[in-house]
Amino acid sequence: MRKKRHFPRKKKGTRSHRGQNKPTKQTYSRDDSLKFQVLSLLYTGEKPIQAEQILEQLNLPSSSSKPLHALLTELTKSRILKQLDTDLYGAGSKHRLAEGVLDQNAKGFGFVTNITSKLQGADYTKDAFLSPSNMNSARHGDTVLVRIFKVKKDGRPEAEVVAVLRRGTSRLAGFVTFRSGQTIVYPEDTRFPFTVRIPGKRDPKIQEGDAVIVNIEGETDDFRYQNGTLLEILGNPDSVDVQMRLVIEKHSLPHKFSEETTTQVEEISDDILPGQGRLDLRDIQHVTIDGETAKDFDDAICVQKTRKGFRLYVSIADVSHYVQPESPLDKDAYLRGTSIYFPGRVIPMLPERLSNGLCSLVPNEDRYAFTAILDFNRSGHLQNKEFAKSIICSKQRFTYTTVKQILEDKNAAVRKAHKDFLTPLKWAAELATELMKIREQRGSIGFTIPEPFMELDELGKIIAISRTERNFAHKLIEEFMLAANEAVAELFTENKLDGLYRIHERPAPEKIADFVEFGKSLGLDLPPLRQDPDWFGQVISMVKGSPKEYVINNLLLRTMQQAKYDEKNIGHFGLAATDYTHFTSPIRRYPDLTVHRTLQTFLTRSTKVRTRKKNTVSSKEMGPFLSARERVAVSAEREMNERLKIRFMHSKVGDSFDAVISGVTGSVIFVELIDLFISGGISISSLKDDHYIFDAKHHRLTGKHGGRSFQIGDLLAVTLIDVDLRQNRIYFGPVAENEPPP
Numbered sequence: 172m173r174k175k176r177h178f179p180r181k182k183k184g185t186r187s188h189r190g191q192n193k194p195t196k197q198t199y200s201r202d203d204s205l206k207f208q209v210l211s212l213l214y215t216g217e218k219p220i221q222a223e224q225i226l227e228q229l230n231l232p233s234s235s236s237k238p239l240h241a242l243l244t245e246l247t248k249s250r251i252l253k254q255l256d257t258d259l260y261g262a263g264s265k266h267r268l269a270e271g272v273l274d275q276n277a278k279g280f281g282f283v284t285n286i287t288s289k290l291q292g293a294d295y296t297k298d299a300f301l302s303p304s305n306m307n308s309a310r311h312g313d314t315v316l317v318r319i320f321k322v323k324k325d326g327r328p329e330a331e332v333v334a335v336l337r338r339g340t341s342r343l344a345g346f347v348t349f350r351s352g353q354t355i356v357y358p359e360d361t362r363f364p365f366t367v368r369i370p371g372k373r374d375p376k377i378q379e380g381d382a383v384i385v386n387i388e389g390e391t392d393d394f395r396y397q398n399g400t401l402l403e404i405l406g407n408p409d410s411v412d413v414q415m416r417l418v419i420e421k422h423s424l425p426h427k428f429s430e431e432t433t434t435q436v437e438e439i440s441d442d443i444l445p446g447q448g449r450l451d452l453r454d455i456q457h458v459t460i461d462g463e464t465a466k467d468f469d470d471a472i473c474v475q476k477t478r479k480g481f482r483l484y485v486s487i488a489d490v491s492h493y494v495q496p497e498s499p500l501d502k503d504a505y506l507r508g509t510s511i512y513f514p515g516r517v518i519p520m521l522p523e524r525l526s527n528g529l530c531s532l533v534p535n536e537d538r539y540a541f542t543a544i545l546d547f548n549r550s551g552h553l554q555n556k557e558f559a560k561s562i563i564c565s566k567q568r569f570t571y572t573t574v575k576q577i578l579e580d581k582n583a584a585v586r587k588a589h590k591d592f593l594t595p596l597k598w599a600a601e602l603a604t605e606l607m608k609i610r611e612q613r614g615s616i617g618f619t620i621p622e623p624f625m626e627l628d629e630l631g632k633i634i635a636i637s638r639t640e641r642n643f644a645h646k647l648i649e650e651f652m653l654a655a656n657e658a659v660a661e662l663f664t665e666n667k668l669d670g671l672y673r674i675h676e677r678p679a680p681e682k683i684a685d686f687v688e689f690g691k692s693l694g695l696d697l698p699p700l701r702q703d704p705d706w707f708g709q710v711i712s713m714v715k716g717s718p719k720e721y722v723i724n725n726l727l728l729r730t731m732q733q734a735k736y737d738e739k740n741i742g743h744f745g746l747a748a749t750d751y752t753h754f755t756s757p758i759r760r761y762p763d764l765t766v767h768r769t770l771q772t773f774l775t776r777s778t779k780v781r782t783r784k785k786n787t788v789s790s791k792e793m794g795p796f797l798s799a800r801e802r803v804a805v806s807a808e809r810e811m812n813e814r815l816k817i818r819f820m821h822s823k824v825g826d827s828f829d830a831v832i833s834g835v836t837g838s839v840i841f842v843e844l845i846d847l848f849i850s851g852g853i854s855i856s857s858l859k860d861d862h863y864i865f866d867a868k869h870h871r872l873t874g875k876h877g878g879r880s881f882q883i884g885d886l887l888a889v890t891l892i893d894v895d896l897r898q899n900r901i902y903f904g905p906v907a908e909n910e911p912p913p
Contacts, residue, residue: 205235205238205239205242206242206246207307207333207334208229208334209225209239209242209243209246210251210266210268210316210318210333210334211316211333211334212224212225212228212229213252213260213261213262213266213268214262214268214270214289214290214316214333214334215316215336217289217290218261219255219259219260219261220259220260220261221258221259221260222236222239222240222243222258222260223258225239226239243260246260246263247260247263249263249265250263250264250265251263251265251266251267251318252266262290262291266290266318267318267319267320268288268290268316268317268318268333269283269286269287269288269295269299269316269317269319269330270286270287270288270289270314270315270316270317270336271283271284271285271286271287271298271299271314271315271317272284272285272312272313272314272315272339273301273309273310273311273312273313273314273315273332273339274298274311274362275306275309275310275311275362275363275364276362277361277362277364278303278364279303279306279364280300280301280302280303281300281301281306281311282298282299282300282301283298283299283301283315283317283330284298286298286299286328295319295322295326295328296326297325297326297327297328298327298328299317299319299327299328299329299330300327300328300329300330301317301329301330301331301332302329305330305331305332306332306394307331307332307333307334307335308332308335308390308394309332309335310338310339310363310365311339311360311362311363312338312339312340313335313336313337313338313339314335314336314337314339315332315333315334315335315336316332316333316334316335316336317330317331317332317333318330318331318333340423341386341387341388342384342385342386342387342402342420343356343358343359343360343363343367343384343385343386343387343399343420344358344359344360344382344383344384344385344405344416344417344420344421345357345358345359345367345382345383345384345385346359346380346381346382346383346408346897347377347378347379347380347381347382347383348379348380349373349379352373353368353369354368354369354371354373354374354377354401355367355368355369356368356369356383356385356399359382359417359420359421360421361898364395365394365395365396365397366395366396366397367385367387367396367397367398367399368396368397368398368399369385369399369400369401370398374401374404376404377404380407380408381404381405381406381407381408382405382406382407382408382413382416382417383401383402383403383404383405384401384402384403384405384416384420385399385400385401385402386399386400386402387399388400405417408896409632409818410630410631411514411515411516411627411630411631411632411815412516412631414811414814414815414818415513415516415811417814418513418807418810418811418814419518419807421807421810422803422806422807422810424507424511424518424803424807425503425506425507426518428503428522429499429502429503431499432499432500432502432503432522433522434499435498435499435500436500436522436524436525437524439493439524439525439529441529443529443536443537443538443539443562444562445537445562448560449539449559449560449561449562450542450559450560450561450562451561451562452484452486452540452542452561452562452563453537453562453563453564455473455484455563456473456566456592456595457471457472457473457484457486457532457563457564457565457566458471458472458473458565458566458567458568458569458592458595459471459472459532459534459565459567459568459569460472460569460570460571460574460644460647460648461568461569461570461571462570462571463570463571463572466526466527466531467519467526467527467530467531467758467759468488468531468532468533468565468568469487469488469490469530469531469532469755469756469757469758469759470485470486470487470488470532470648470652470755470756471484471485471486471532471540471563471565472484472485472486472599472648472651473486473595474595474598474599474602475595475598476598477546479546479548479549479554480546480547480548480549480550480551480554481546481547481549481551481598481601481602482544482545482546482547483543483544483545483546483547483602483651483654484542484543484544485542485543485545485651485652485654485655485755486532486540486541486542486543486561486563487540487541487542487543487655487754487755487756487757487763487767488530488531488532488538488539488540488541488757488758489530489538489539489540489541489560489561489767490521490525490530490757490758490763490764490767491541491757491764491767491768491771492539492560493525493529493530494521494525494764496768500521500522504520504521504761504764505761505788507520507761507800508520508760508761508796508797508799508800508801508803508804509759509760509761509797509800509801509804510526510758510759510760510804511804511807511808512808513808513811513812514625514627514631514633514811514812514815515625515627515631516631519759520758520759520760520761521758525758526758526759530757530758531758532563532565533565533568534565534566534567534568535564535565535566536564536565537562537563537564538562538563538564538565539560539561539562540560540561540562540563541558541559541560541561541754541767541770541771542558542559542560542561542563543556543557543558543655543658543659543754544556544557544558544559545557545654545655545658547602547605547606549605550605550609551602551604551605551606551608551609552609553654553658556658556661556662558659558662558770558774559774560771560774566592567589567592569589569592569644571640571642571644571645571648572640572642572644573585573589574596574643574644574647575642575643575644577589577592577593577596578596578597578600578643578644579642579643599647599651600643600647602650602651603643603646603647603650603651606650606651606653606654607646607650610650610653610746610747611708613704613747614703614704614705614708614747615704615708615745615746615747615748616704616707616708616711616745616746616747617708617711618711618724618727618728619711619715619720619724620721620724620725620728621638621639621721621848622638622639622848623636623637623638623639623812623816623847623848624636624637624638624639624640625812625815625816632818632819633815633816633818633819636816636819636846636847636848636849637846638846638848652755653746655754655755656673656751656752656753656754656755657748657750657751659752659754659766659770660672660673660740660748660750660751660752661750662770662773663740663750663752663769664740664749664750666773668769668773669738669769669789669790670738670752670765670766670769670770670790671736671737671738671752671753671762671765671766671769671790671793671794671797672736672737672738672739672740672750672751672752673734673735673736673743673751673752673753673762674734674735674736674737674739674740674741674742674743674751675731675732675734675735675742675743675744675745675746675751676732676741676744677702677732677744678730678731678732678744679730679732680702682729682730683700683702683730685730686726686727686730687700689726689870690710690723692868692869692870693719693869693870693882693883693884695710695713695714695719695723696713697710697713698710698713703747704744704745704746704747705747707727710723710727711723711724711727718831718884718885718886719884721831721833721843721845722831722832722833722883722884723884725833731744731745732744733798733802735794735795735798735801736753736762736793736794736797736798736801737794737798738789738790738791738794752766753766754766754767754770761797761800762793762797765790765793769790813850813899814899816847816848816849817894817896817899817900817901818896819849820849820891820894820901821894821896823891824891824892824893824894825890825891826890826891827888827889827890827891827906828844828845828846828847828888828889828890828891829844829845829846829886829887829888830842830843830844830845830886830887830888830889830903831843831845831884831885831886831887832881832882832883832884832885832886832887833850833883834870834883835865835870835871835872835881835882835883836865837855837865837867838854838855838856839852839853839854839855840852840853840855840872840881840905841853842887842889842903844889845886849901850901851889851891851900851901851902851903852900852901852902852903853889853902853903853904853905854902855872857892857904858905860874860877860879860907861874861875861876861877861879862874862875862876863875863881869882870882870883871883881905887905887906888905888906889903889904889905889906890903890904890905890906891903892904
């Protein structure tokens with residue numbers, strides 16, 4: 172029998188989880204309702220409308236004619252409407268009607284994003300603010316019609332919802348409780364500030380606190396409550412698989428392949444045949460180098476020493492051979508955009524038969540590949556590049572650890588076990604070292620932000636968190652992948668091909684200025700400011716090994732623009748590269764698949780080989796969509812990691828840890844545990860030893876009487892006070908100065 176679970180207890184000074192889902196009841200007068208309906212008809216119809224048409228389309232009785240005309244007169248006087256004829260009305264100069272997507276906050280207010288309008292005279296550059304009383308039954312994710320009634324001095328519009336044009340979703344995940352014989356579900360995503368009532372008898376399979384998926388049905392007069400039906404019982408939220416499903420539901424992640432895709436994959440032949448215009452590279456000593464837990468191997472490499480330098484083979488799984496444009500498999504892969512990796516779990520872009528089978532470059536098995544053959548001089552400068560569809564046979568599966576033991580540790584036993592590969596690995600190390608030098612010299616930014624490795628038990632529960640080791644073998648593979656990606660991008664640029672680039676724009680000057688001001692407040696003697704990648708590298712080198720290294724790297728990273736996919740090449744700022752794309756991971760990234768198709772189309776232009784069907788979606792359309800899918804994946808991965816970390820900490824209340832202060836505000840000190848990479852907050856109200864004054868300029872809190880200070884970048888011993896599983900938050904307190912460190 173499972174242990175009965177309860178919602179987290181209410182904390183002093185905060186609302187309980189039930190209260191968080193109960194904003195003030197929204198009320199609208201009859202006049203408001205009629206006004207909203209009239210404005211909605213005018214906007215959706217996109218043309219002037221007569222009073223009689225309004226009565227007819229709204230199915231109003233004839234007795235409503237008088238109040239309707241009074242309303243039309245009022246709206247005309249305020250220039251929201253314009254009277255075009257005796258009984259004809261259009262949009263007035265102050266209609267301020269626009270549509271967008273509602274991004275609602277757990278506290279009830281929200282913002283309307285991506286604002287556009289079908290009517291002239293509505294152009295806003297900032298998201299519109301909506302107070303809880305101006306929601307008018309809209310909920311998070313809905314496409315809404317709003318009327319802007321005020322624009323603040325900073326350009327921020329304030330609006331009210333006129334109508335819900337399209338519901339964002341009716342499907343929600345949540346947690347069950349039982350009240351007065353009713354089954355109540357609290358949405359897991361707190362941006363939906365209401366509860367869902369499930370009619371009928373209690374399902375005996377559901378326990379208090381279980382995670383479920385419900386479907387909202389119909390509308391209610393009181394927006395604090397919705398009616399719904401139970402779609403699926405997920406179970407105990409302590410399970411990693413249940414948490415994964417909650418993340419999937421929250422981010423609307425496609426996680427099931429269509430029946431058509433399943434059928435298509437089942438029909439794919441296992442045969443790997445030479446010929447067919449492919450370069451036979453099975454005699455080349457390809458090897459794969461990946462992590463211990465890797466299951467899909469999409470790249471293999473080989474380095475040969477030549478009279479003038481080095482020849483590098485980078486062979487990538489030929490996913491485009493199996494995934495044809497506009498096929499069911501292609502459509503599913505495009506909608507996903509990328510594989511999503513959770514600790515111990517994955518939502519693959521391609522079905523397992525491809526990702527872990529036919530497209531995985533496993534050792535001693537023939538595989539179709541797309542190979543970049545790159546010739547370098549002894550200093551690592553590219554001299555020649557060739558690309559070809561190929562057939563390869565990997566000779567060995569190495570892990571990063573094994574390659575480190577061979578190249579760095581000089582482990583005699585390991586070297587003896589792999590003596591046939593010692594020389595080509597030595598050559599690979601020599602070439603990678605030269606490529607690294609060139610990249611550093613041109614100013615490529617090397618952020619030093621450690622990543623956690625989560626060790627899971629059989630049930631998917633975290634049993635340990637450690638720092639991910641990054642050794643020379645990681646850097647070796649990274650350099651070869653970067654070299655191949657740049658070479659393909661250069662070919663695109665040289666031949667003006669319509670392909671996807673991976674671009675990274677320059678940081679916004681104001682963000683760099685803010686960072687410089689921040690650095691000075693911490694006493695850093697920063698080098699003279701330059702708008703180039705090398706300046707960032709100098710700053711990173713300055714703080715390397717110091718307590719402020721983690722904070723400075725994170726803050727520098729925040730000044731950066733997000734890298735994205737685009738058909739226009741503006742270079743990659745972070746890599747200091749003039750040409751860059753993604754070619755090396757088509758198993759897990761759809762952009763790489765499109766790059767393979769573009770490259771193959773170019774290679775077969777002047778040959779008699781028949782080219783396959785091209786993408787029907789242009790690079791201009793694909794860039795924004797695939798960039799958005801990548802951002803969703805990153806967000807989902809980050810959230811899943813945080814959820815598991817929080818559950819890992821739940822049993823450690825009262826324990827003490829070493830931390831670094833990562834942020835300071837007037838109400839919270841944000842900290843990150845040094846060994847566990849777990850973030851949390853210290854409430855200023857919990858500091859009882861003194862009255863603390865916030866110094867925003869220096870990102871510091873200072874005790875008025877004792878003089879104790881808390882500044883961003885400082886090391887600090889903290890004690891875990893509480894873990895809120897519902898809100899996914901961790902609360903710490905500082906260890907008193909006279910207490911021993913953890």
